[in-house]
Amino acid sequence: MVELTIDGKKVQVAEGTTILEAAKQASVNIPHLCYVEGVSPDGACGICVVSVKGERSFTRSCARQAANGMDVTTNSPEIRNIRKTIIELLMSRHVKGCFSCERNQNCELLELGYELGIDQDRFEWMEPCYEIDATSPSVIRDPNKCIRCGRCTRVCNEIQTVGAIDFVNRGAESIVTTFMDCGLGNSVCINCGQCIHVCPVGAIKENSSIDDVWKALADPDKHVVVQEAPAVRVALGEGLGLKPGTLVAGKMYAALRRLGFDAVFDTNFTADLTIMEEGSELVKRVKEGGVLPQITSCCPGWVKFAEQFYPDLLDNISSAKSPQQMFGALSKTYYAEVKGIDPSKIVSVSVMPCTAKKYECLRPEMNDSGYQDVDYVLTTRELIRMIRQVGIDFNTLEEEKADDLMGQYTGAGTIFGATGGVMEAALRTAYKVITGNELENIDIMPVRGMEGIKTATIKVGDLDVKVAVAHGLGNARVLLDEIREGKSPYHFIEIMACPGGCVGGGGQPHGFDMTVRSQRMEGLYNEDKKVVQYRKSHENPAVIKLYETFLKEPLSEKSHHLLHTSYTPRECTVVPDEEEIQAK
Secondary structure (H helix, E strand, C coil): EEEEEEECEEEEEEECEHHHHHHHHHHCCCCCCCCCCCCCCCCCCCEEEEEEEECCEEECCCCHHHHHCCCEEEECHHHHHHHHHHHHHHHCCCCCHHHCCCCCCCHHHHHHHCCCCCCCCCCCCCCCCCEEEECCCEEEECCHHCCCCHHHHHHHHHHHCCCEEEEEECCCHHHEEEECCCCCCHHHCCCHHHHCCCCCCCCEEECCCHHHHCCCCCCCEEEEEEECCCHHHCCHHHHHHCCHHHHHHHHHHHCCCCCCCCEECCHHHHHHHHHHHHHHHHHHHHCCCCCEEECCCHHHHHHHHHHHCHHHHHHHHHHHCCCHHHHHHHHHHHHHHHHHCCCCEEEEEEEEEHHHHHHCCCCCCCCCCCCCCCEEEEEEEHHHHHHHHHHHHHHCCCCCCCCCCCCCCHHHHHHCCCHHHHHHHHHHHHHHHCCCCCCCCCCHHHHHHCCCEEEEEECCCCCEEEEEEEEEHHHHHHHHHHHHCCCCCCCCEEECCCCCCHCCCCCCCCCHHHHHHHHHHHHHHHHHHHCCCCCHHHHCCHHHHHHHHHHHHCHHHHHHHHHEECCCCCCCCCCCCHHHHHHC
């Protein structure tokens, strides 16, 4: 431990703690823009400057470690003037479009400007004129709003280890872009959207489908159905005035009906279905000597990451589609058949915590229903905006239930939204399939929590099933490299691209706060334990009925056609030609 003084207050912190982190522990807020918890300090913005007694120059608190006897001042007229000047300079090169910006009323740059008392432009505005990158189906990048804080590049490189974006050029000409400026859609970007969460302004945002969904809802010739992922129900309330982690499933269904959807279902239903298919596949691999370990396939960001960086391991990934895509295929086959609706008139919409789902629904193999299985994907943030656009008072809504046919779900489906949740749900059912008995203690604690990699050994009959869970692709690489080297001891591995799992997906309310993600996770576990009637996927009456009347059994011919897929090794295929390179 080291002891220092911050603004006259004695503080004890662990050795290696930065001044900024020490100040947080002392409940002293030091303004900052480039700092992100969990990634290396950069000191790029300079807003977190403080003075240390006895030193002639100011120091950047995010990059300076606290030392014994240090006497730090975080707020003085000189420091405030430095911060104010930095913000004014950033604003002088920032596009003037606050009213229409996605981050209107939620912009860290404007917030700091207000706090520092900036009420006029001291510096001449230099209008940026960069081309907006709209090549990705998931993420739009507007360099004109970029303040060069470097948050996005460090998260992409250090936490996700993808390296889709980085700085090019120097000094005033520096800018964040992709390799050869080819655009996110032509790069190794996995569409996870973690860059959106850490961007303090609106330079990165989701590729919105709101207008397309409004158009479909207004078309009397269309029958519009909607599904909502598990993690949405514990984050939707955040943007509508409730505490993080508040369970709002019933209000969510009610709001969707008021928006005009013809049928309101739930992705949790097909999360249970995924367990039936993926769990059966695991049992088959174990019994018949198939490729092990089997790796989950629910996360499209992780799947694209594997296709690009670990194409030699694609046979390890479960062939089961994600719950979103299973629902899409069934909405235009099973649902259409039961209700007697022409599937060409069905518009299938999903509400997801994930920006990569926008990419997933457009994959060319996702059309086993004979149509595009999922037509449009809305993020949690987009649904929040739609609810606000029509003036729904969300907090006073009476709770409603999802429609029966594909709306009933178990607690196992709910916990899909948390890292470790798919693993826990699968083990609850795999135990029944292998032994014929029910797992006595279905709360599998070793796979829960925010640790980057979690492992466990579960006794299933005579078999010791070894499992591992990773969230954040930097952690996933550790497990994948073990497989590649022939050293993996596991039977089953769950991988989620986003830290925290789907509760931290790129389409959730803005922020990279792991405490908030933990609160959302707790909300899911509470629904699993206290709210739903059933807690194991194989107990879901609606799934049982689906197999009895339509699919026959897990891994049947029809199941394979509608609910399973294959993967493709891929690389960045679009490179600018010589003329484009020279022009840029």
